[in-house]
Each structure stands twice: as structure tokens, then as C-alpha cells.
Amino acid sequence: MNLIRGSAETVKDAETTPDAEQPYRELGLKDDEYARIREILGRRPTSSELAMYSVMWSEHCSYKSSKVHLRQFSRTAAEGSVGSSALLVGIGENAGVVDIGQGWAVTFKVESHNHPSYVEPYQGAATGVGGIVRDIMSMGARPVAVMDPLRFGPADAADTRRVLPGVVAGVGGYGNCLGLPNIGGEVVFDPSYAGNPLVNALCVGVLRHESLQLAHASGAGNLVVLFGATTGGDGIGGVSVLASETFEDSGPAKRPSVQVGDPFMEKVLIECCLELYDAGVVVGVQDLGGAGLSCATSEMASNGDGGMHVWLDRVPLRDATLRPEEILMSESQERMCAVVEPGRLDEFLAICARWDVLASVIGEVDDSGRLTVEWHGETIVDVPPRTVAHEGPVYHRPYARPAWQDELQASGPGSLPRPATGDELRATLLDLVASPNLCAKGWVTDQYDRYVLGNTVLAQPEDAGMIRVDDETGLGVAVATDGNGRFAKLDPYAGAQLALSEAYRNVAVAGARPLAVTDCLNFGSPEDPDVMWQFAEATRGLADACLELGVPVTGGNVSFYNQTGDAAIHPTPVVGVLGVVDDVRRRVPMGFAADGEVVLLLGTTRDELAGSEWAHHVHGHLGGRPPQVDLPAEKALASLMASAIGLVSAAHDVSDGVLAQTLAEMALRHGVGATVALDDVCGGDPFVALFAESVARAVVAVPADRVPELEAAATTYGVPVTRLGTTGGGALVVEGLFQVPLGQLRTAHEGTLPALFG
Amino acid sequence: MRVGVVTFPGSLDDGDARRAVRLAGGEPVPLWHGDHDLQRVDAVVLPGGFSYGDYLRCGAIARFAPVMSEVIAAAESGTPVLGICNGFQVLCESHLLPGALIRNDHRRFNCVDQELVIENTSTPWTSDYEVGQHIVVPLKNGEGGYVADEATLDRLEGEGRVVARYVGDNPNGSYRAIAGVANERGNVVGLMPHPEHAVEELTGPSTDGLAFFTSVLRAVVSA
Numbered sequence: 001m002n003l004i005r006g007s008a009e010t011v012k013d014a015e016t017t018p019d020a021e022q023p024y025r026e027l028g029l030k031d032d033e034y035a036r037i038r039e040i041l042g043r044r045p046t047s048s049e050l051a052m053y054s055v056m057w058s059e060h061c062s063y064k065s066s067k068v069h070l071r072q073f074s075r076t077a078a079e080g081s082v083g084s085s086a087l088l089v090g091i092g093e094n095a096g097v098v099d100i101g102q103g104w105a106v107t108f109k110v111e112s113h114n115h116p117s118y119v120e121p122y123q124g125a126a127t128g129v130g131g132i133v134r135d136i137m138s139m140g141a142r143p144v145a146v147m148d149p150l151r152f153g154p155a156d157a158a159d160t161r162r163v164l165p166g167v168v169a170g171v172g173g174y175g176n177c178l179g180l181p182n183i184g185g186e187v188v189f190d191p192s193y194a195g196n197p198l199v200n201a202l203c204v205g206v207l208r209h210e211s212l213q214l215a216h217a218s219g220a221g222n223l224v225v226l227f228g229a230t231t232g233g234d235g236i237g238g239v240s241v242l243a244s245e246t247f248e249d250s251g252p253a254k255r256p257s258v259q260v261g262d263p264f265m266e267k268v269l270i271e272c273c274l275e276l277y278d279a280g281v282v283v284g285v286q287d288l289g290g291a292g293l294s295c296a297t298s299e300m301a302s303n304g305d306g307g308m309h310v311w312l313d314r315v316p317l318r319d320a321t322l323r324p325e326e327i328l329m330s331e332s333q334e335r336m337c338a339v340v341e342p343g344r345l346d347e348f349l350a351i352c353a354r355w356d357v358l359a360s361v362i363g364e365v366d367d368s369g370r371l372t373v374e375w376h377g378e379t380i381v382d383v384p385p386r387t388v389a390h391e392g393p394v395y396h397r398p399y400a401r402p403a404w405q406d407e408l409q410a411s412g413p414g415s416l417p418r419p420a421t422g423d424e425l426r427a428t429l430l431d432l433v434a435s436p437n438l439c440a441k442g443w444v445t446d447q448y449d450r451y452v453l454g455n456t457v458l459a460q461p462e463d464a465g466m467i468r469v470d471d472e473t474g475l476g477v478a479v480a481t482d483g484n485g486r487f488a489k490l491d492p493y494a495g496a497q498l499a500l501s502e503a504y505r506n507v508a509v510a511g512a513r514p515l516a517v518t519d520c521l522n523f524g525s526p527e528d529p530d531v532m533w534q535f536a537e538a539t540r541g542l543a544d545a546c547l548e549l550g551v552p553v554t555g556g557n558v559s560f561y562n563q564t565g566d567a568a569i570h571p572t573p574v575v576g577v578l579g580v581v582d583d584v585r586r587r588v589p590m591g592f593a594a595d596g597e598v599v600l601l602l603g604t605t606r607d608e609l610a611g612s613e614w615a616h617h618v619h620g621h622l623g624g625r626p627p628q629v630d631l632p633a634e635k636a637l638a639s640l641m642a643s644a645i646g647l648v649s650a651a652h653d654v655s656d657g658v659l660a661q662t663l664a665e666m667a668l669r670h671g672v673g674a675t676v677a678l679d680d681v682c683g684g685d686p687f688v689a690l691f692a693e694s695v696a697r698a699v700v701a702v703p704a705d706r707v708p709e710l711e712a713a714a715t716t717y718g719v720p721v722t723r724l725g726t727t728g729g730g731a732l733v734v735e736g737l738f739q740v741p742l743g744q745l746r747t748a749h750e751g752t753l754p755a756l757f758g
Numbered sequence: 759m760r761v762g763v764v765t766f767p768g769s770l771d772d773g774d775a776r777r778a779v780r781l782a783g784g785e786p787v788p789l790w791h792g793d794h795d796l797q798r799v800d801a802v803v804l805p806g807g808f809s810y811g812d813y814l815r816c817g818a819i820a821r822f823a824p825v826m827s828e829v830i831a832a833a834e835s836g837t838p839v840l841g842i843c844n845g846f847q848v849l850c851e852s853h854l855l856p857g858a859l860i861r862n863d864h865r866r867f868n869c870v871d872q873e874l875v876i877e878n879t880s881t882p883w884t885s886d887y888e889v890g891q892h893i894v895v896p897l898k899n900g901e902g903g904y905v906a907d908e909a910t911l912d913r914l915e916g917e918g919r920v921v922a923r924y925v926g927d928n929p930n931g932s933y934r935a936i937a938g939v940a941n942e943r944g945n946v947v948g949l950m951p952h953p954e955h956a957v958e959e960l961t962g963p964s965t966d967g968l969a970f971f972t973s974v975l976r977a978v979v980s981a
Binding site: 169172173176177178179262263264265267268355356445446447448449450451452453454455456457468471584585 | 767768770771773774777806807808810811812813866867868869870896898900952954955958960961962
């Protein structure tokens with residue numbers, strides 16, 4: 001980048017030229033932030049120090065606008081929370097770690113790679129997968145699965161046709177080559193994401209308790225080893241330039257800020273890391289992601305018990321002309337940094353050599369309390385590491401309930417014309433199952449390998465992805481992600497809770513016990529008080545709900561500045577819930593599998609259509625209040641599902657899928673139809689029964705002779721049960737109203753994405 | 759019975775292949791790409807994945823790995839060798855099998871539960887199937903289009919060396935819907951679909967793939 005010119009500037013240079021002009025604004029720093037750096041150092045920063053502070057104090061790395069709100073999440077892991085006893089590592093490390101029993105632990109986290117994926121869809125999405133996988137690796141875990149919640153502008157928009165195929169190919173290209181099954185996620189379309197697609201990536205890893213690794217540089221005299229790919233000029237300033245600003249029409253091209261991925265290198269790095277951990281030659285380890293070496297060195301030193309000295313000229317480069325500032329800021333992928341005792345270095349290097357992984361000693365832990373960086377014998381950085389990594393600026397951004405919020409909530413869907421006759425209801429059903437948001441996502445998910453590693457028990461389109469952890473005992477985990485931007489727009493507090501509610505339900509319905517939460521909070525600009533209010537409300541809502549459900553937030557990510565000009569995306573908290581399954585052989589799949597079973601609806605249906613798929617797709621309407629949050633009902637449903645394992649042969653959650661969609665999906669899964677009557681659902685209003693989006697509901701299929709057992713269990717947990725009908729036949733039949741042959745249903749459901757994207 | 763499974767840098771389904779061997783009742787033996795050593799195994803599986811990233815033509819670098827000189831020698835002396843997906847590509851690059859695998863005609867990576875028909879049960883890898891038997895196993899690849907010149911295809915068909923064929927829509931543009939072929943002697947088989955992902959009811963679409971691994975155990979015993 002041409003902001004930095006001339007030879008490497010030393011600390012001495014900075015002292016002798018205290019008034020030299022510095023390009024801090026171009027690097028994304030504000031005037032007061034620059035002043036604070038000068039105050040910390042007692043002089044002006046060198047160009048290398050300025051580079052480090054600028055990337056580490058970026059919104060993306062420092063969480064400066066969100067920090068005061070995210071503190072609420074530590075409450076969710078406090079004493080008394082059911083899941084908290086399982087928490088081995090909480091917020092603050094690369095990813096949270098949860099005990100799942102039998103000596104096993106699981107780590108999981110969701111992150112955003114939104115801005116890079118808009119600029120360069122394939123590489124942006126690919127490196128999003130790569131980055132989250134390295135976070136999981138750095139905890140000592142073997143990555144075992146990925147999921148990708150994706151959001152795009154309107155399905156038929158020209159730009160969506162540019163972005164979506166690239167993003168999907170990038171997620172697949174990287175994940176498939178890495179050998180990680182992709183077990184779920186979301187594909188959502190909404191005009192609010194036009195120009196600001198959301199590409200979130202989640203990874204799950206498993207480890208034995210004793211394998212846990214942390215990003216600490218401790219033990220003076222220990223060596224700092226950089227290993228993996230060489231360092232190049234890609235991704236320089238990715239966090240500060242790309243992820244922390246809004247897109248403007250007239251700005252310069254940002255493509256050079258997007259990193260380029262090499263999944264083969266990452267695959268080799270995974271195997272190499274696991275062998276290093278097994279050999280016990282690693283004292284601390286950190287991945288290089290956003291802010292590259294600036295982040296890894298300052299965070300490890302800050303987390304450690306002393307200081308660190310780095311010989312920056314020993315970093316292997318793929319471009320010999322890179323300046324020290326660029327080396328410090330580069331976000332070249334597939335790199336890791338470890339702290340190693342000198343006596344174990346040869347062993348460490350031998351393992352790297354076996355995997356043909358380049359490893360270089362680039363520094364040493366010391367007890368100076370400073371992070372010092374040397375370039376060909378001259379000191380170019382001399383800073384207290386905590387001020388770079390952990391003591392960045394904290395903003396109390398002003399926020400206020402938007403002026404338009406009341407009006408939005410007042411304009412509910414009550415006056416929208418509703419289908420009433422059998423023919424109208426049938427047409428609405430066929431229209432909705434074919435809508436971009438509810439249609440089959442096979443065109444996307446078939447581009448991902450869901451079989452590799454041989455432990456995938458459930459994958460898309462099931463409610464949750466499920467992975468076997470232990471071949472012998474059948475111990476496993478289930479993960480689901482959900483988020484509904486429309487609900488969050490109507491009420492961000494409730495919207496965040498509804499996202500949690502649905503992910504929690506999805507995991508429970510598949511037969512798992514919900515244990516922990518990760519979140520990716522996608523919002524517009526924090527400098528807009530409306531957006532900041534949405535953020536404050538969403539975090540408060542999520543923290544309150546996590547506390548009530550007893551599932552702690554273990555980590556996650558905030559993505560701000562998802563807006564173009566004044567138009568922000570819908571506030572979109574994406575919530576991932578992880579559950580444990582004692583024996584994956586007792587999983588509960590979603591599809592009807594046999595004729596003659598009884599179909600039952602669990603939970604209460606209300607006339608709740610504000611923010612629904614029906615209002616959105618049929619009427620283009622968004623207004624009113626989202627469905628009522630009912631966390632006690634979610635808990636009761638989860639308890640019932642846990643007690644009914646072995647009793648129900650199929651179960652599927654009713655959510656933005658609504659009952660019509662739920663029944664259609666259950667029937668299409670194995671081509672087994674059903675005949676249902678809706679007289680006993682919500683006072684017999686078939687439209688509400690089929691299309692309302694009330695929470696805490698699921699449809700189950702149960703062998704006829706076991707229905708009384710299920711009904712008794714439901715009574716125990718206080719879950720209302722409505723008998724809908726029976727499975728069987730080649731059609732979905734709603735008695736007295738309409739029927740749809742499964743062939744016609746399948747054509748409608750599966751034809752949409754291939755027609756749009758080829 | 760010892761069945762070796764080679765791990766190249768970038769192999770992905772090596773663990774699955776070892777599990778399949780174990781479930782079939784054999785002893786899986788991990789083989790390392792850099793060793794000139796087959797560890798006295800009775801049969802060899804080259805597993806799926808992206809060896810060396812497959813940034814060059816798929817399998818083109820793996821074919822020169824040290825272990826491949828031993829695999830080629832063993833194959834030429836009759837040891838059963840099965841190449842799955844990337845392994846099939848390696849076998850074609852090694853000229854142990856004719857033809858080549860090119861990018862799918864629709865240009866996308868495709869992961870589906872694929873129906874196949876088994877056409878040759880005289881190989882050591884397919885003897886536990888019936889001729890004409892339909893099976894369902896996962897297919898997942900970006901470069902799975904099997905191509906060869908007309909004369910080679912005619913010869914493969916004439917000599918009954920098409921081991922398996924796709925049923926229904928051609929998933930990747932393979933000529934004559936060919937999913938797997940054998941060498942002249944029959945001991946070397948290349949297969950684009952993944953039988954090692956269909957060995958357990960819990961994790962696969964079926965258990966139809968297991969017979970590839972039981973077949974070879976039987977073949978080795980009777981050899």
C-alpha cells in the first residue's frame with residue numbers, strides 16, 4: 001500500500017521527529033485515538049506501531065462499539081446457569097469450550113466474513129471458512145464440521161446472481177478440500193441484504209479435555225514459532241479498511257484487501273497441529289486471522305506473563321519487497337503461531353517437516369513486559385502489548401429507539417387479504433413452498449461434502465446437523481443456527497430471543513440436549529443511533545433469554561457497518577446452539593418414514609403473522625409485532641422431546657417453515673404423505689393453522705399404539721398436543737380443504753433455486 | 759487380512775476407508791505417501807480427497823509420490839488396488855487405468871446419493887455383488903467426468919471392464935455414464951462414487967458400499 005513509504009522507521013526516528021505527519025486517518029484511526037496512542041507511548045508511534053494499533057483498534061478487532069453491550073453475555077455463564085457447569089473456556093479466547101462428558105469437550109464458534117464476500121465472493125467466503133476453522137484448531141481441537149448461515153439480496157436480483165454462486169462455490173471449494181462436512185446452515189433472501197450479503201461461518205471441533213490449548217506466551221526464553229503459509233501482500237488492512245467501514249459508491253477498489261485462501265495448506269496445517277499437540281511440544285498457540293501478526297503477537301504477549309521480542313525480518317515472505325508495516329498487517333491465510341520450549345524445538349520442527357509445513361523461529365518470550373519488534377537490527381516497535389490487544393478504545397455510542405419503530409409496529413398484517421377457500425389455501429401453500437426462503441436448498445447444499453469423516457448423522461435439510469464424536473459410545477453433538485432479520489427489525493429484543501428460541505428448538509427436536517450458544521451479530525453502522533439501539537436491544541434480549549434457558553454464550557463475533565449509504569441491513573443476530581446427544585443412534589430424523597403413524601402437533605398456535613414468510617412473500621409486507629416469545633414453553637417442549645426419544649419416529653420443528661411447510665418437508669423427505677385435519681388447531685381457522693409462525697411448536701409422528709404414552713408425557717411437561725392425522729399415501733391431504741400430490745409438491749419445492757441459478 | 763490405505767497430503771477420506779475395512783472385518787494399515795513401503799499389505803486403497811490440493815490436474819502430483827512406485831509394482835503383480843474418487847484420478851494419471859477424469863459438465867461440485875448398477879463382479883472388489891445389482895452410495899466430486907477415446911470405451915465395454923455405471927441422470931457428464939472401470943487383469947479398480955461412505959446405516963444413505971470391502975477380503979483369502 002502506498003500510504004507508507006521510505007525505509008523502516010525506527011523508534012529512534014520517531015523520537016527525533018516528534019512532529020512528522022502520519023497517515024493515521026487513512027488507516028482508519030480517529031483523531032482522539034491517535035492522540036491516545038501518543039499518550040500511551042509518550043511519543044509519536046513509528047509507522048509499524050501505527051500499523052499495529054490501526055488494525056488492532058479497528059472495530060472488527062477491538063469491539064470498541066460493542067464491548068459495553070457484550071459484557072452482558074458474561075452473565076449468561078454465571079453461577080446457576082444450567083450450562084455454565086459445562087463451560088471449560090468462556091468468552092475471550094479464540095472460541096468457547098464445552099464439556100460434553102466422557103472426557104470429551106467441544107468447541108464451536110460462528111464468525112462473519114460479510115464484506116470480503118461482497119467484494120470477492122469466492123475468496124471472501126472461502127477464507128471465512130478458513131478463518132473460523134483456525135480459531136477452532138487453536139483451541140487444541142480437531143475441526144469436525146462446518147455450517148454456513150448465508151443471507152443475500154432478492155433471489156432474482158442481478159447482483160445476487162453475481163454474489164451467491166461465488167459464495168456457495170467458495171464455501172464448498174474451501175470446505176470440501178479441507179475435508180470438513182458441511183452439515184447445515186441457512187440461505188435467506190431479503191432486499192435489505194442487497195449490497196450487503198451476510199456470509200457467516202461456523203465450525204465445530206472436538207478434543208479430549210487434556211488437549212486444550214490456549215493463546216498464551218509464557219515462560220521467558222521460550223521461542224515464538226510462525227508456521228504454515230508464507231506471508232504475502234494479501235489482505236492488508238482487511239479488518240480496518242474492509243470490515244470496519246461502510247461501502248460507498250465512489251471509493252477506490254477494495255479488492256486487494258481480500259485474502260486468498262489455500263485450503264490444501266490448511267488441511268495439512270490441521271494434521272500438523274494435531275500431531276504437535278499430541279506430542280506435547282506446544283506451550284501456547286494462536287491462529288493468524290484478522291490483523292495477522294499484529295494480533296497474534298500482541299494477544300499472546302498480552303495473555304502471557306511477560307513480554308515478547310520479535311525478529312520480523314525472519315518471517316518467510318512470498319514477496320521480498322514487503323515492508324515491515326505490511327508484514328505486520330498482512331492477513332495471509334493458513335498461518336499459526338506457537339510458543340515452544342527451546343528444548344522441544346527440534347521435535348516441533350521435525351513434525352512440521354513431516355507435513356512439509358514451513359516453520360520459523362521469529363521471536364522469543366521475555367520478561368520485559370513490552371512487545372518489541374526488530375527489523376534488521378533496529379527496533380521498530382516498542383509497546384506495552386495490552387494497550388494493543390486488550391486496552392483499545394471503548395465507545396459508549398449514543399443510541400435511541402428509532403422514530404419509525406412505533407409506526408412499524410403499529411402497521412400489522414391484520415388488513416392483508418387472507419386465503420380462505422381450499423383452492424386459495426392450496427395455491428398459497430404451493431406458492432410458499434416454492435418461495436426463495438422456503439424452497440429446497442439442495443442446489444446450495446449439494447455443492448458441499450456432507451459425508452467426509454464418516455461421522456455425519458444428520459445434515460441439511462434436517463433441523464440440526466449432528467456429528468458422532470465417539471465411535472464406541474455413540475456420544476455426539478448437534479448444532480443448529482437460526483436468525484430472522486424481519487422479526488429483529490420489528491423488535492430487536494424479541495428478534496434475538498426468537499433466533500435463540502428456534503435454534504434451541506431445532507437442536508432439541510433432533511434429540512439433543514441444548515448446552516451452549518455462539519452468536520454472530522450482524523448490524524449496520526454503530527455510528528447510527530438507530531442501529532446502535534437495535535444492537536443494544538438485541539444483545540440484552542439474547543443475554544436475558546440465554547439466562548432463562550440456561551445456555552451460556554461461549555463466544556461469537558460482531559459485524560457492524562453492514563450498510564450502504566444510509567440503508568442498513570435488518571438487524572440480524574444469528575444464533576448457533578450446540579447440544580449434546582448421549583447416543584446418536586437415538587437421533588430423531590425429520591421425515592415421515594412409515595405409513596399409518598399418527599401425526600401430532602405439539603405446542604400452541606396463535607394468530608401471529610407479523611413478519612411471517614406469508615406476509616413477506618405474498619404481500620411484501622413487514623410490520624406489526626413478531627410472534628410472542630415463550631421461553632418456558634420452549635423449555636417444556638425440549639424436555640418433552642428428550643423424554644420422548646425412542647417414542648417418536650420423526651419430529652420437525654415448526655418455525656418460519658410454518659405448519660404447511662413443516663408437513664410438506666416431512667412428507668417429501670422420504671416420499672411418505674399424510675392426511676391431516678386442522679379443526680382443532682387455533683379455533684379451526686385453517687389459514688392461521690397453516691401459516692402462523694408461533695414459537696415452541698413441533699410436529700411429530702408416533703406409532704399408533706404409542707400415542708397414549710406421548711400424550712401422557714406431554715401432560716407431564718405441560719405441552720399441548722393436537723392430533724392432526726396419519727401418515728401414508730402419495731399426497732399431502734388437508735381434510736375438507738385440499739390435497740396436493742407429492743410429485744407436484746416436490747416440483748414446486750425443488751425447482752426454484754435451479755431455475756434462478758442454473 | 760491387511761488392507762493398506764494411503765495418506766497423501768490432502769487425502770480426506772483415508773479415515774473413512776480405514777473404518778470401512780475394519781467394519782468389513784479386515785485390518786486397516788495406514789500407508790504414508792513418503793515411504794517406499796507397503797508394509798506387506800494384501801490390498802491397497804487410494805482414498806478420496808484433494809492430494810496436494812489438486813491445483814494441478816487431479817492426481818498428477820500424487821502419482822509421483824514415493825509410495826506410488828510400490829503401488830504400481832504391486833498392482834502389476836496382481837495385488838488388488840482400489841482407487842476411490844481422487845484415488846481413481848491417481849490411477850488414471852499412473853496409467854494403471856485408461857482414460858481420464860475431467861471437470862463435471864455442469865461445472866459444480868456435486869454431493870448426492872447416487873444410484874449405480876454393478877456390471878462386473880469378477881474383480882476382487884466386486885465379487886460380493888450380483889451382476890445388474892443396483893446400489894446407492896454417495897457421489898461427491900468436482901472433476902468426476904470420465905472420458906476416453908471411442909476405441910478405448912468400446913474396448914472397455916467389449917472386455918466387460920466397466921465395473922459400475924450411473925443410473926438415472928448422468929451426474930457429471932461421464933462418457934457412457936461410466937462410474938468405475940477395471941484394468942485388463944481386473945485387480946485394479948477405479949471408482950468415482952464413495953462406497954466407504956455407505957458402510958453404516960447411521961452415517962450413510964445405505965450400507966451398499968460395504969461389499970467392496972468384504973469382496974476384497976474374500977478374494978485375498980482365496981488367492
